[in-house]
Each structure stands twice: as structure tokens, then as C-alpha cells.
Amino acid sequence: MSDEPPIPPTSFSAELVDALNSSSPKQLRDIATYAESLSEHKEREAHPEESPDQDDVEEQPDELPDDVPAKATITIKEINNNRYYYWQWRDGDQIRSQYKGPVKLNG
Structure with a gap:
């Protein structure tokens, strides 16, 4: 891994980059989880005929x-x-997540 910070996508606004750069590692993990959940939600809204993928949920x-x-x-x-x-649950209109740990592969 490089000691240099990652380069943000050019599509990000300066305000977004500043907000991300000032966030703690835990906040960044929470942001990543939220962004992933939000993108999945928007994809489901765009394609309501497709059922959600439940393979990754216990x-x-x-x-x-x-x-x-x-x-x-x-x-x-x-x-x-x-x-x-990640532990994940709905809290009102929001989806909350908490890091649990890395997925360990068997074998």
C-alpha cells in the first residue's frame, strides 16, 4: 500500500472531498456502508421487477x-x-449498520 492518500473521483465536489477528508476512519466505514446501501436501494427503485438479492443476508x-x-x-x-x-437494521426511515468483522474464507 502507498503512503499517499487516494485520489478522489473527479465527479466529487470539493465540499464532498473536504467532508470525507475530515472524517474519522470509523465515519468513513459508516459512510461506505451507507453509500453501498443507498446505491442498492436506488438500483432496486430503478428496477422494481428484480427481487432483492438475499444470498448475502443471514x-x-x-x-x-x-x-x-x-x-x-x-x-x-x-x-x-x-x-x-455488518450488522444492519432499520431505524425509522434510516438503515443503520455496525461493523462486525471480515468474512473469513474456509479452506
């Missing part, structure tokens, strides 16, 4: 951290070619 999580509600499910998100588990 229906009944085993054990929940104290700050994650019982209705949360585990979702797998791919970020920069790496796969991560």
Missing part, C-alpha cells in the same frame, strides 16, 4: 452486541475487493 444472527437491536441481520458488503460482515 435471517437469524447468533449473538448481538449490546448496541445492536434484536431485529438486526448480518449483511456482507464488498469494499475494495474485501468482504466484511
Whole structure:
């Protein structure tokens, strides 16, 4: 990995780049999770005839951290070619996520 910061896409506004650059690593992970969820939502809205892909969602999580509600499910998100588990739940009109850990491959 390079010690140089990544170059933002040219389509990003200066305000967005400044906001991202001033964010903490945890905030950036939350932003990435939210952006992924939002893009999936917008894609579903654009193609309502397609059913959502449920392969990456476990229906009944085993054990929940104290700050994650019982209705949360585990979702797998791919970020920069790496796969991560996130607890995810709806809170009113918003989707909340909390990092759980990396997906470990068997074998």
C-alpha cells in the first residue's frame, strides 16, 4: 500500500472531498456502508421487477452486541475487493449498520 492518500473521483465536489477528508476512519466505514446501501436501494427503485438479492443476508444472527437491536441481520458488503460482515437494521426511515468483522474464507 502507498503512503499517499487516494485520489478522489473527479465527479466529487470539493465540499464532498473536504467532508470525507475530515472524517474519522470509523465515519468513513459508516459512510461506505451507507453509500453501498443507498446505491442498492436506488438500483432496486430503478428496477422494481428484480427481487432483492438475499444470498448475502443471514435471517437469524447468533449473538448481538449490546448496541445492536434484536431485529438486526448480518449483511456482507464488498469494499475494495474485501468482504466484511455488518450488522444492519432499520431505524425509522434510516438503515443503520455496525461493523462486525471480515468474512473469513474456509479452506
